[in-house]
Amino acid sequence: MWKKDDDLNPAPGAPGSEKLPTSRDPARSTPATGERAAIGRSITIRGEVSGEEDLLIQGHVDGSVNLKQQVVTVGREGQVKADITGRVVNVEGEVEGNLKAEEQVILRSSARVQGDITAPRVVLEDGANFRGGIDMGEPETQGKRPADEPKVTEKKTSEPTQALGGLSKVVSGSITETSDAVSKTGN
């Protein structure tokens, strides 16, 4: 069921092939595990998803997604009915639920989101379909910070990256594979 990102990335030029943020991005600040798991488009998960690595959702998730220190991406094919917590939450598909991010929430132009967003930085691309509230926290005491201005953060090195490594998704609840084969998700 869990497939590494490399298996799911579409060919260059194909829809959804654009670069998505991951912990491997040099500009990212959290310990990088070098891993990104993915939920293929034929997968349906009901329950809680949690873990210590980045996640790409191209399938269906109904419940909650809790990856506080990671990048959670809902791909164009993804359909999520769940609250999502992550360090960065990047939405290209459909979400019905609240989005909470330690750093940033990004709603791409293809996103369809109904729920509330809590994050210090929010990017809402033109064309994104969004209904809900946005809470970016208390105002800064000095200066202003436009919502879509790139933010550079220092890289934390205090925590051992190995401690976060490995495939450690925890899924409680039922998992349903639909008729499409998992291997098709990369096509």
Add this chain to the structure above:
Amino acid sequence: MHWLRRPWRATPREAGADEPEEPGEKEANSPLRERSAPGIEALFAGLREDGSHAILDLGPAAGGSFRLYSRFARRIRFADLLNAPARGEGWAKALQSLSPDPEHPYDLVLAWNLLDRVPPRGRSLVVESLARLTTSGARLYVVVDGSGDPTPRPLRFTLLGLDRVGQQPVGDPYPALPQLLPAKVERLLHPFRVEHGFTLKLGHREYVAVRR
């Protein structure tokens, strides 16, 4: 209250920014019309860009609007009441979905042309709801269509600047309701008091009212 007439600058805009990407949607073929918006200018006049405000937009979310709002507010809500009929929601139910936040009441509300869309019996309910959600001194922005178009189409509004608005017809036409005349608007908006009114070309009117 002062009235100021401004020219309507309807300029065709290149396809792109706010047009939906999904093919087949009706708005894909509807041009975004850009116009001057003295009411928006009045709405934001004098506000500090320190994020201390809370903004309620009763229209659908728009990237351009959000970028502008985020200069003034850290709390922003896109309620998208304008599309409530398309979602099959009644106006009353849509209004009920807006719950007040006692800690962070809204002090800026963009109602766009909602009053044109809501049947006359429900208009006072809209204003009552907005009064419930806002703090004393809150500013309310309203657009009223005085064009007399018998079959107007719902509009999607996008802020293109502090004095520019883009509006794009989306969805199916709906039967026009009886026109709201200026005196009626002022009475209807109570407990908001109209402080600025602007008549635009084609008969559209913008109002900025302040909650007492």
